[in-house]
Amino acid sequence: MFADGLRRALTLILRGDPEVLGIAALSLRVALVATALACLVGIPVGFLLGTTRFRGRRTALTVLNTMLAFPTVLVGLLVWLLLARSGPLGEAGLLYTWWAIVLAEVLLAAPIAGALTAAAVQGVDPRVRRTALTLGASPFRVHWVVAREARFALFASVVVAFGRVLAEVGAAMIVGGNIRHHTRTLTTAVALATSQGDFALAIALGLVLLALALTVNVLLHLLQGRGDAPGT
């Protein structure tokens, strides 16, 4: 059955099946937007927690690390309650739109970006900061130098956040509703096709999911390679 499914899946992909392409495009869009927003929030917060000393910092780090283990369906439920017509943000009418999925994924991925960033900058040699300071750098440039030193680990946090978002299914199902042409992502579509017994479609979508993950990671890797030798 798997071999048959695989053969039909390859046909679907190679023929450029519009259904498969549409789902893949939506998934990519959701994943890229959610990863960008999650990093926009998570990386500065992680940076702050990793580089500055203030009261409650340890507590904040513990909370952040706990959020890594948040069940995705729980986040889906919280966002659903938030966006439901009777909820605090019900007016916006976002429930069962791809923005609802983005919101849920940001809540899941931002703690990952934050916690990994905090760990990355905490691991930077303390001399890096002192060197930047003694060279007379402005506070912003001191942070920039620390980030530059931790760039590989920071890239890793982006990659992990993207992986989480792309592979997530529970929250996307709850807040998106798996509506065809609107909120059907690769993962929710795989779940549906499997439950309907359409294994060829499920395998095809699964392969596309893997291919997308591979492509984005290769691109990030190339980007990282270029950042390997700053200023030379």
Added chain:
Amino acid sequence: MLRARDLRHRYGGRVVLDVPDFTLTPGTVTALVGPNGSGKSTMLRILAGVEPSDEGTLELDGRPVRTPAERRAMRRAVTLVEQHPLLFDMTVAANLRDAVHLHGEAGAGAHARIAEVLDAVGAGPLADRRARTLSGGETQRVAIARGLLLAPRVLLLDEPLSAADRVARDALGGVLDRLRAAGTTVCFSSHQLEDAYRWSTRLFSLVEGRIDGVTPENLFRVDLPPGRGSRTVQAGPLALTVVTERHGPAIVAIPPDDILVSRKPIASSARNQFAGRVSAIAEDGRGRIRLVVDAGTDLVVRITPAALAELGLQIGSPVVLSVKAMAVRVF
């Protein structure tokens, strides 16, 4: 110009620095001498403004440094080269360009001076090397060049000679001479008294977090005759036998702890014996006795209180000082 007042700093509850007042005078080369762990690195980091002290204030040009803007202005004026300096993961030349970029106001001519400062520390051939493939000594020299490039008003060097070979020492000596001539204020730390004597114009000791002025005691400017090994030179009124491979102008020092005091001449292996009279007796604050003996010129001698009592010394007592030729230091 750069002054620290009422500095106190603790690590894990232990006071590691206690400095009521310390000033770096413009145009001087100040040496901080002390054993490892005496607080030299902490002192320099605090002076550089890269580590805050628990208590105390820094003053730049008579004005206290308090606000973040004032602290940054101070860090632009003061550059620290750490004992194990960090270079960024790029080429040596790129590190220097990066420093100019980070500093922001190092001056338009800074880029043009990169080759010059690298040559000054004998690191010219390293310009295109990846900085993190350099040896410890090379890294230290490049970091000093990076400090010079920013032309700070105060340059702080933490153990700049610790990883230096002979070539690096000579290069650094030349750099310090030029900095002094240019009016740059320099403060360096060393655990070697010889280095401190040789390169500094002012000398302080830092022991267990406390700074004391060290009077360069029993120092004589001499002209060493050509030759090798044991030689006798005229050190002021004293004919002094020394052992050295050097010749030409030099400074010799008789360490106050290495002088033997007796009431009468003694038969010993010591090549140098000088007769004199005790002209001052004082406690040195560390439980030892500081004697000044007039032997044609004043010589400072440190002995224990027990020795003082046993010899029954008083002001005016005639004494004989004995010093091994090997104990006389030549700089």
